[in-house]
Every structure is written in structure tokens, then in C-alpha cells.
Amino acid sequence: MSETLALTVETKPEELSRIAEAVEDLGSRMDWPPAVVFRVNLVLEEVSINIMNYAYDDGLHEFEITFTAEPDALTIEVVDDGRPFDPLSDALQPDVDAAIEDRSIGGLGIHLVKTMVDELSYRRERGKNRLTLVSRIGE
Numbered sequence: 001m002s003e004t005l006a007l008t009v010e011t012k013p014e015e016l017s018r019i020a021e022a023v024e025d026l027g028s029r030m031d032w033p034p035a036v037v038f039r040v041n042l043v044l045e046e047v048s049i050n051i052m053n054y055a056y057d058d059g060l061h062e063f064e065i066t067f068t069a070e071p072d073a074l075t076i077e078v079v080d081d082g083r084p085f086d087p088l089s090d091a092l093q094p095d096v097d098a099a100i101e102d103r104s105i106g107g108l109g110i111h112l113v114k115t116m117v118d119e120l121s122y123r124r125e126r127g128k129n130r131l132t133l134v135s136r137i138g139e
Contacts, residue, residue, distance in 0.1 A: 003029065005067040010060055011052045019044050019065065030069045036137055040074065043113050043133060047078055050110070055082020055129070071137070073118075078131045085129060086122045087113070 005026055009015045020041050027037035044065065051063050063080035087110045114120055119134035 003069045007065045008062050010062055016045055026067055026069055032137055039116050043116050046113050051080050055080050073137055074135045076133045079128050081128050084124050088122050
């Protein structure tokens with residue numbers, strides 16, 4: 001059994017709880033382990049906050065999150081029309097081995113996302129950022 005869910009999200013912090021509720025509902029219907037629901041919520045919170053804080057210069061905007069849930073994997077596509085940003089090449093590479101006081105600010109969120117998903121790809125298409133994340137269920 002597979003299921004697809006699409007959300008239109010506004011760039012305001014209150015929307016984070018709506019995203020989390022959607023993930024929890026989908027996880028319940030697909031019978032995901034709690035660790036998978038937690039991981040997906042954490043990843044989407046980080047990606048969403050980055051869009052909310054950095055994709056636009058002003059005003060309220062919308063972005064799309066589409067979930068395609070299969071029994072063994074979840075594919076998430078996040079689409080926004082903000083400024084171009086490829087997390088695979090544009091994000092700062094944090095020095096995770098450095099002492100906390102020696103680390104520069106930034107980059108840890110994207111690093112976290114990269115380590116918590118099984119596949120991550122980005123493309124800029126028709127003026128939109130398209131970030132695709134794949135998480136295997138049960139791994």
C-alpha cells in the first residue's frame with residue numbers, strides 16, 4: 001500500500017506544528033516505528049525553518065511538501081520559489097570535530113539532514129528549488 005500527501009505551507013513558524021501533525025498521521029496510517037516519525041519530523045523542521053528564514057527577503061510566502069509513502073521508503077519533495085540554494089554544494093561544511101567554541105555558526109542543520117536521510121538530491125527547475133529526500137523505513 002502506498003499513500004501520497006501534499007501540503008501547502010506558509011512561511012511562518014506556526015506551520016511547523018501542522019507539518020509535524022501531518023507526519024505523525026501519515027506515520028500512524030503507514031505503521032512507521034516511532035524513530036522514523038521522529039527522524040522525518042526533525043528533518044522537515046530543519047528544512048522548513050531554513051526556507052522560512054533564508055529563502056525570501058520579505059513577506060509571507062508558501063512552499064509545498066509532498067510525501068510519497070511506500071511500505072519500505074518515504075520520498076519527500078520540498079518545493080519553494082525562494083532564492084536558489086543547493087544544500088549539497090551551497091551549505092557550509094561544519095567542522096564537527098572542532099571544539100564547540102571553535103566552530104563557526106551555521107551548517108549544522110543541513111549536516112544533520114544529510115546524515116538522517118538515505119538519499120538527498122536538489123535541482124533548480126522553472127525558478128523553483130526542488131529538494132528530494134528519501135528515507136528507508138525500517139533501517
